[in-house]
Structure formats: structure tokens, C-alpha cells
Amino acid sequence: xxxxxxxxxxxxxxxxxxxxxxxxxxxxxxxxxxxxxxxxxxxxxxxxxxxxxxxxxxxxxxxxxxxxxxxxxxxxxxxxxxxxxxxxxxxxxxxxxxxxxxxxxxxxxxxxxxxxxxxxxxxxxxxxxxxxxxxxxxxxxxxxxxxxxxxxxxxxxxxxxx
Amino acid sequence: xxxxxxxxxxxxxxxxxxxxxxxxxxxxxxxxxxxxxxxxxxxxxxxxxxxxxxxxxxxxxxxxxxxxxxxxxxxxxxxxxxxxxxxxxxxxxxxxxxxxxxxxxxxxxxxxxxxxxxxxxxxxxxxxxxxxxxxxxxxxxxxxxxxxxxxxxxxxxxxxxxxxxxxxxxxxxxxxxxxxxxxxxxxxxxxxxxxxxxxxxxxxxxxxxxxxxxxxxxxxxxxxxxxxxxxxxxxxxxxxxxxxxxxxxxxxxxxxxxxxxxxxxxxxxxxxxxxxxxxxxxxxxxxxxxxxxxxxxxxxxxx
Numbered sequence: 001x002x003x004x005x006x007x008x009x010x011x012x013x014x015x016x017x018x019x020x021x022x023x024x025x026x027x028x029x030x031x032x033x034x035x036x037x038x039x040x041x042x043x044x045x046x047x048x049x050x051x052x053x054x055x056x057x058x059x060x061x062x063x064x065x066x067x068x069x070x071x072x073x074x075x076x077x078x079x080x081x082x083x084x085x086x087x088x089x090x091x092x093x094x095x096x097x098x099x100x101x102x103x104x105x106x107x108x109x110x111x112x113x114x115x116x117x118x119x120x121x122x123x124x125x126x127x128x129x130x131x132x133x134x135x136x137x138x139x140x141x142x143x144x145x146x147x148x149x150x151x152x153x154x155x156x157x158x159x160x161x162x
Numbered sequence: 163x164x165x166x167x168x169x170x171x172x173x174x175x176x177x178x179x180x181x182x183x184x185x186x187x188x189x190x191x192x193x194x195x196x197x198x199x200x201x202x203x204x205x206x207x208x209x210x211x212x213x214x215x216x217x218x219x220x221x222x223x224x225x226x227x228x229x230x231x232x233x234x235x236x237x238x239x240x241x242x243x244x245x246x247x248x249x250x251x252x253x254x255x256x257x258x259x260x261x262x263x264x265x266x267x268x269x270x271x272x273x274x275x276x277x278x279x280x281x282x283x284x285x286x287x288x289x290x291x292x293x294x295x296x297x298x299x300x301x302x303x304x305x306x307x308x309x310x311x312x313x314x315x316x317x318x319x320x321x322x323x324x325x326x327x328x329x330x331x332x333x334x335x336x337x338x339x340x341x342x343x344x345x346x347x348x349x350x351x352x353x354x355x356x357x358x359x360x361x362x363x364x365x366x367x368x369x370x371x372x373x374x375x376x377x378x379x380x381x382x383x384x385x386x387x388x389x390x391x392x393x394x395x396x397x398x399x400x401x402x403x404x405x406x407x408x409x410x411x412x413x414x415x416x417x418x419x420x421x422x423x424x425x426x427x428x429x430x431x432x433x434x435x436x437x438x439x440x441x442x443x444x445x446x447x448x449x450x451x452x453x454x455x456x457x458x459x460x461x462x463x464x465x
Contacts (some may be wrong), residue, residue: 017195020195021195021198021199024195024196024199024272024273024274025199025272025273026199026271026272026273027273029407032273032276033276035273035276060167060168063168064171064188065188065191065192068185068188068189068191068192069192069195069196069272069274070274070275071274071275071278071280071282071309071316072275072278073172073175074171074172074174074175074181074184074185075167075168075169075170075171075172075175076168076172078167078168078171079165079168079169079172082165082168083165121172122277125172126324127277127278127323127324128323128344130277134277
């Protein structure tokens with residue numbers, strides 16, 4: 001665990017910054033509810049690829065930033081992304097071996113869990129329930145997973161992030 | 163451990179407001195991100211302004227000039243009405259605030275949680291913005307500030323499900339509360355008795371009760387009234403006056419601090435008929451108060 005082994009922390013940071021940007025970039029009204037959870041996808045990828053570097057702590061801080069940029073109650077995304085990061089880290093050896101479609105399905109389960117926690121929290125603080133399209137981001141996340149996976153993997157190899 | 167930490171954070175954020183400074187500090191980190199998102203819009207605005215043709219600018223100039231002339235005429239009437247109003251109030255020994263200190267802010271083009279009606283404005287604590295401050299646009303009340311960061315602040319719109327605004331019907335003075343419905347063009351008025359005098363088309367203005375919104379600003383127009391004999395309250399929905407999803411410039415108001423408008427026209431203009439003054443802010447705010455008392459007296463009679 002020396003510093004020499006770890007490379008390309010900037011690249012990881014950059015992917016998170018881009019994901020945060022994509023989280024608040026204005027979308028047309030019809031697409032607003034179907035915004036994929038970019039930060040969640042990026043976090044899952046890094047937890048799979050570098051479980052010894054990116055994990056619960058990164059997830060917590062990323063979630064806190066998501067809370068800030070989206071104006072939700074502080075700690076909501078932090079909590080759910082922490083749990084997502086923990087599960088991914090625990091299961092990374094299994095998920096890595098899955099074929100890409102099965103991986104995408106697992107990612108969807110993780111994202112649904114993430115959204116379910118968000119829904120619970122918002123119900124606890126007294127906000128109304130969600131319509132059916134509340135779950136669209138998870139589905140989109142599954143469809144986007146192969147793209148995100150290939151893109152981030154190429155990036156990781158290119159910049160030799162370890 | 164992080165689960166516990168985030169739970170503590172959430173409880174603290176929800177129940178108490180001692181996280182305001184933390185949120186303000188952290189929003190500094192987020193500010194560059196918001197600026198990056200803003201950049202394309204700013205650049206295209208700048209290009210649009212610097213590359214527009216001379217003729218278009220002239221046309222715009224002309225239309226603005228006529229508009230200003232019209233508004234000046236209306237302002238003259240307003241000034242005379244105001245002076246009359248102040249005189250009458252002095253006779254009644256009650257004080258009345260003429261105008262409030264306002265600041266123009268711009269919305270930042272960032273999207274927040276789609277299930278909450280929140281917006282980000284590009285003014286913050288450095289411009290004396292405080293949480294709870296009313297936010298208006300050119301047509302009516304938009305909402306109020308919830309979090310004020312150093313450079314930006316977040317506001318919640320009146321249509322958010324967690325928002326309620328005390329209003330009164332401009333025609334009758336009936337006071338009630340308008341709740342956000344979660345739909346951007348609808349407010350619910352669930353506390354109107356079945357026998358109350360309210361009709362579609364009625365203007366709802368802020369009543370000033372609760373002390374957060376200054377009285378007399380237009381909020382919404384009544385869209386539909388449905389009397390259900392089985393229910394003790396009728397179901398009333400209203401449409402917000404403010405262009406909640408279209409406005410780009412918004413006004414922030416300091417209710418306590420007044421900027422006195424000097425009456426531009428001497429007293430001889432004061433007896434001009436006052437029917438068609440377009441700005442309802444001050445005139446209705448003062449004119450509607452006596453009926454408030456009347457309705458307050460009438461309310462206990464309702465079953």
C-alpha cells in the first residue's frame with residue numbers, strides 16, 4: 001500500500017467530477033425524470049476495478065456532494081452510496097467474473113437499492129410517494145452500464161490507474 | 163460507521179438548522195461545478211448580445227422605451243395613490259410600508275432533484291440573502307430561499323409539496339393557506355369552507371400573516387372550485403401567477419427594509435380614479451386589509 005503502487009488518483013477524481021456535472025446539467029422537461037445516476041455508475045465501476053482504493057469512504061464523500069448539488073437532505077445520497085459501495089466492494093470478486101449482461105443486471109439491482117433507500121428517506125421526512133417512472137434511472141443505468149464500463153476501462157488502461 | 167454518520171447528518175439537517183454553515187461551506191466546493199454548467203449559456207448570451215444586428219437592437223430599444231413610458235404613466239398614478247394611502251393611514255394612526263428593498267437575481271441553469279421544486283439563484287449570503295427570504299418574479303410570488311450559500315442560494319417554489327403560503331382572496335379578503343401540490347402549475351387550497359365566497363378567476367394575494375412574505379403580492383388565480391356536499395371543505399385549485407418554470411430573472415425582497423418612493427405627482431392628481439392601476443402590490447395590500455377583519459369576524463359562523 002505504498003504511494004508508488006497507486007497511480008492516477010486524478011483520473012478517478014475527474015470521472016467523479018464529470019459524473020457530478022452530468023447530474024446537474026439541464027435536461028429538457030421530458031427527460032428530467034430519466035436522468036441516469038451517473039455518480040452511482042462511476043462509483044460502482046471504481047469499486048469493482050480498484051476495490052482497495054475506492055470504497056465506502058469515497059462513496060460517502062461522493063454522496064455528500066450529490067446531496068449538495070441536487071439540494072436533497074444532507075446525508076441521503078451519502079448513506080445510500082455508502083451502502084452501494086460497501087456491497088460492491090464485498091461482491092467485487094463475483095461481479096467481476098460475470099458476463100457483461102449479468103453485470104448490468106447486478107448494477108441495476110444495486111441502483112434500485114440506492115433509489116429505494118432514497119425513497120424511504122424521503123417518505124420518512126414526509127414527502128409524497130413516487131410515480132412509476134421514479135425507477136427509470138435504474139433501468140437506464142442498466143442499459144448504460146456496458147457503455148460506461150467499456151469507457152472507464154479504456155480510460156483506466158490508458159492512464160494506467162492502479 | 164458511515165451509515166451512522168449519514169443518519170446523524172440527515173436527522174440534524176431535517177430537525178435542526180445548525181448545519182446551515184456546513185452546507186454553506188460545502189456549497190463553495192459545488193460552486194465551480196455550477197459555474198461550468200452555466201458556462202455555455204453565458205457564452206451564448208454574450209455572443210448573442212455582441213453579434214446581434216443594429217436593427218434588432220434599435221427595435222428592442224424602441225419597444226423598451228415605449229414600455230418604460232407606459233410604466234412611468236402607471237407609476238405616476240401609483241405615486242399619487244400611495245401618497246393618498248399614506249395620508250389616510252396617518253389619519254387612522256397606522257403605519258404602512260411603501261416599498262421594499264429588492265435585488266434582482268438570476269436563476270442558474272442547473273437541475274436539481276426532479277421531485278422537489280427547487281431552484282438555484284446566483285446570489286448568496288454575500289448579497290445579504292438569508293434563509294426564508296421571499297422570492298418574486300415580475301408576475302407574482304415564486305417561493306422562498308431555503309439555503310443561502312456564499313455565492314449561490316437554493317430556493318423552494320410555492321408549488322413544492324413541503325411549501326405553504328398564507329394568502330387571501332383579493333376580492334373578499336377571505337384568508338386561507340395555499341399548499342404546494344407537487345405539480346408546477348397548481349396550488350391547492352384545502353381549507354376553504356363550503357359556503358365561502360370564492361369563484362374561479364379570483365386573485366389570491368399574500369396576506370402577510372406568518373411574517374415571511376410581505377402582504378399584497380399576487381400569488382395565484384383560482385382555477386376551479388368544487389363543492390362536495392359530503393365534505394366540510396370545498397376543493398379549490400389555483401394557478402400560480404409567477405412563471406415558475408419560465409422565469410430567468412427573479413426578485414429577492416427584504417420585507418422589513420423599505421425604500422420610500424417619493425410621490426412624483428402633487429396632490430391634485432390624487433383624486434384621479436384609481437381603478438386601472440396595474441401594479442396591485444401596494445394598492446391592494448392596503449385596500450384589502452379592512453375586509454380581513456370583516457372576514458375574521460365572519461369565519462366563526464361557518465359550521
